[in-house]
Amino acid sequence: MTTELTAPAYPYQQFSDDADIVALFEAYNLMAQGTLTWMDDHILPLYMRSSITGGLLDYAAYCLYGQRRYRIGYVDLADASGAIDTALLNALAIDDTDTFMTTGGTFVSDDIFKRALTWNYHKGDGCQFSIPWLKKRVLRFLTGEQGHAWRFNSTLPVSIAISGRTVTITVTAGLADGTLIAALPVLIQRGVLSVPPTYSYDVKEGR
Numbered sequence: 001m002t003t004e005l006t007a008p009a010y011p012y013q014q015f016s017d018d019a020d021i022v023a024l025f026e027a028y029n030l031m032a033q034g035t036l037t038w039m040d041d042h043i044l045p046l047y048m049r050s051s052i053t054g055g056l057l058d059y060a061a062y063c064l065y066g067q068r069r070y071r072i073g074y075v076d077l078a079d080a081s082g083a084i085d086t087a088l089l090n091a092l093a094i095d096d097t098d099t100f101m102t103t104g105g106t107f108v109s110d111d112i113f114k115r116a117l118t119w120n121y122h123k124g125d126g127c128q129f130s131i132p133w134l135k136k137r138v139l140r141f142l143t144g145e146q147g148h149a150w151r152f153n154s155t156l157p158v159s160i161a162i163s164g165r166t167v168t169i170t171v172t173a174g175l176a177d178g179t180l181i182a183a184l185p186v187l188i189q190r191g192v193l194s195v196p197p198t199y200s201y202d203v204k205e206g207r
Contacts, residue, residue, distance in 0.1 A: 003040050005033055047117055048147045053110050070108050070192045112183055114147025120194045122149050129196050131160045138169055142176035167199045170206040181205055
């Protein structure tokens with residue numbers, strides 16, 4: 001991780017002779033450098049580190065980023081038909097049906113949790129939704145082990161097609177583990193990964 005600001009803020013040329021404006025930008029850069037130094041000296045903000053796992057990861061994610069560990073849930077539906085002697089007396093009418101619902105779920109692994117944090121908090125792509133924005137996030141999620149935001153020169157392994165309000169994401173076969181590809185649409189549907197809610201998203205693996 002870099003320890004010095006690589007792109008410090010600076011005033012436009014026409015304001016560079018104004019001492020007050022220059023002082024403002026210098027003060028801002030000092031504060032930014034202080035934040036960078038603190039993050040470099042403390043392990044909690046850098047959740048990508050291998051030492052941040054389990055409860056410590058939960059603590060860092062919630063206290064610093066306001067994110068709780070996500071649960072991928074499920075719903076089981078069971079029907080009880082109204083045949084004679086299959087339900088308590090007067091509890092269910094003959095030929096009627098009652099549906100019982102049970103819910104549960106499992107928490108995502110440390111690796112997927114870190115990938116989700118990077119998806120939601122990586123600022124390098126900007127905040128404006130676009131096809132390049134989505135392709136970069138999908139590629140970063142699938143290839144960024146432990147939430148690392150690796151640099152890549154091409155997003156060709158991820159294809160995006162939009163038809164009406166449906167976004168179809170096609171991932172090149174072999175790009176990532178099948179578990180990650182299967183988890184991606186579930187996390188999007190559950191609202192874990194930040195995407196515009198006005199669209200529905202479909203993820204599939206292609207050639």
